[in-house]
Each structure stands twice: as structure tokens, then as C-alpha cells.
Amino acid sequence: MKTISSVVEEYIKAKPFLQSALAQGIINLTSLSRIIKEEIQDDLGKDVRNGAIVMALKRLSSDMEFRATHRILKVLKNIGEITVRSSLTDYTFLVSETILTKQATLLKEINNNKDVFYTSSRGVNETNIVVSSSMTKTVEEIFKEEKLLQKLTDLSSITVKLPEENVSVPGIYYFIFQRLAWEGVTMNEVISTSNEFTIIVPEDQIDKAFRVIKDLKNL
Structure with missing residues (x-):
């Protein structure tokens, strides 16, 4: 009833x-x-x-x-290292039979430069690559035969280390992203592993995004 x-x-x-x-x-x-x-x-x-x-x-x-x-704040108070990187470029390519081979070639180039930022994710139809802008010429040369769907420049990233218990507490990401949305922060990409996540935002919003995430520890 x-x-x-x-x-x-x-x-x-x-x-x-x-x-x-x-x-x-x-x-x-x-x-x-x-x-x-x-x-x-x-x-x-x-x-x-x-x-x-x-x-x-x-x-x-x-x-x-x-x-x-209650449980969310308990986890957020134990947020670990927060790492900020700037001068990034975001590429989105159409998935193809050769895209993984091209990524392997790019990784070999990146391994020679430990200061380069690199992250990648793959969906059903698209592959996304975010790299330091210093690698743009290399990326575009390696992937010149792939179909480029989108390229975004002047981006920054924030990588947040979460305590291990985050995987057992529902609502952690919603709680964080909701506050970023309330502050008008645009997230171009979200990449996550079990105990950390990275958001890609326009460079002119990085200070605001960092403040929002940093303040979560004091809620």
C-alpha cells in the first residue's frame, strides 16, 4: 500500500x-x-x-x-595523494583492427620519457588517449591513418588516490562528481582503477576542481 x-x-x-x-x-x-x-x-x-x-x-x-x-565522508577523510598535471591533449579515435598496434608503438615511445603523462581507455566504438602535449606530433604521426573523431587541447588532470574501502561504499564517485558539477566544473574524461581516479578538465578550471577535491577531506 x-x-x-x-x-x-x-x-x-x-x-x-x-x-x-x-x-x-x-x-x-x-x-x-x-x-x-x-x-x-x-x-x-x-x-x-x-x-x-x-x-x-x-x-x-x-x-x-x-x-x-556517513560512510562516504569516512572514506573521503582518508583521501590520499592528489596529483595535478597540466598541458595535456585528449584524442578520440574510431576503433579499428590496427588501433592496438598503434597504441603499442606509442607506448614504446612514451617509455623512453618517464615525465610524459599517458592514459587510455577503450569503448565499443571509440578509443581515447590523453597524453602530454609535448607528444602531440608523435601521436599524430603514429595514428595518421586512423580516423580521428575529436581532439581537445589545453587540458589538465587531477589524479586522486582513494582508500581501499572505497570499492565497498556506494556513492563515492557520485558524491565527488556532484560537488564538481555544482561548482560548474566540466569533466572531459574520467579514468578510474580500483583505488584511484583521474579527471581531465579544461586548464582554466583546474584550480577550482582541485579546491573542490581537496576540501572533501574537511567535510
């Missing part, structure tokens, strides 16, 4: 940004109840008082604040 509380909770869960704002207590519950009242009534099939919706939101916000942040 549907209740006001269950219907309100399902409504909020379907809207991640609203869910986060509610958990942080930055929304006027009375105003929100007026906005969502019609949808709640339609779902329940009966009239509902604003006060009943407000009460459901209050209970939900208290519960969500604990559930959504």
Missing part, C-alpha cells in the same frame, strides 16, 4: 540533485511541498495536505543525510 512517505521518497530518489540538496538541508521544505504536491496526489490518487508532505520531507531529509553521507 502506498503511503505519503513512500511516494515522496520515490519522487526524491528519482532526482539526484534534489536528493543531495535535501540531505544537506538547503531546500525550503514548504516551497518544495507545493511544487511536488500535484505529482504526489496523482500517484496516491487522493488529495494530500501540504503539511503532510512537509512532514514526510523532514523525516526523509534526516534519514538521507545520515545514510548518504
Whole structure:
């Protein structure tokens, strides 16, 4: 049987940004109840008082604040090394039968220069390569016969070392990326391993992105 509380909770869960704002207590519950009242009534099939919706939101916000942040904040307080690199270029190539051979050739070149940044990921149809801009001529020469879908320049990266328990705590990446989104940070790429992740952002946003991630340790 549907209740006001269950219907309100399902409504909020379907809207991640609203869910986060509610958990942080930055929304006027009375105003929100007026906005969502019609949808709640339609779902329940009966009239509902604003006060009943407000009460459901209050209970939900208290519960969500604990559930959504308690374990996540415990992990984020133990964030390890944060590494920033600048002057990067991002290439996206169409997957082909020869793309892996070209990547192997590029890796041989990069191995001769330990200061070069390199990361790569492959999807079903695209292969992405992010390298130090000093390697652009090398990349473009090696991949000249491949189909280039996109090239982005003037990028920077932030690599974050996470504690091992991050893999068992749901919501870690959402929590981090939500705060970056709230600050208007554009992420061109996200690359992750088990215990670290790297974001690629425009160089003019690197200071803002670094501040957001650094401040996570003090939440």
C-alpha cells in the first residue's frame, strides 16, 4: 500500500540533485511541498495536505543525510595523494583492427620519457588517449591513418588516490562528481582503477576542481 512517505521518497530518489540538496538541508521544505504536491496526489490518487508532505520531507531529509553521507565522508577523510598535471591533449579515435598496434608503438615511445603523462581507455566504438602535449606530433604521426573523431587541447588532470574501502561504499564517485558539477566544473574524461581516479578538465578550471577535491577531506 502506498503511503505519503513512500511516494515522496520515490519522487526524491528519482532526482539526484534534489536528493543531495535535501540531505544537506538547503531546500525550503514548504516551497518544495507545493511544487511536488500535484505529482504526489496523482500517484496516491487522493488529495494530500501540504503539511503532510512537509512532514514526510523532514523525516526523509534526516534519514538521507545520515545514510548518504556517513560512510562516504569516512572514506573521503582518508583521501590520499592528489596529483595535478597540466598541458595535456585528449584524442578520440574510431576503433579499428590496427588501433592496438598503434597504441603499442606509442607506448614504446612514451617509455623512453618517464615525465610524459599517458592514459587510455577503450569503448565499443571509440578509443581515447590523453597524453602530454609535448607528444602531440608523435601521436599524430603514429595514428595518421586512423580516423580521428575529436581532439581537445589545453587540458589538465587531477589524479586522486582513494582508500581501499572505497570499492565497498556506494556513492563515492557520485558524491565527488556532484560537488564538481555544482561548482560548474566540466569533466572531459574520467579514468578510474580500483583505488584511484583521474579527471581531465579544461586548464582554466583546474584550480577550482582541485579546491573542490581537496576540501572533501574537511567535510
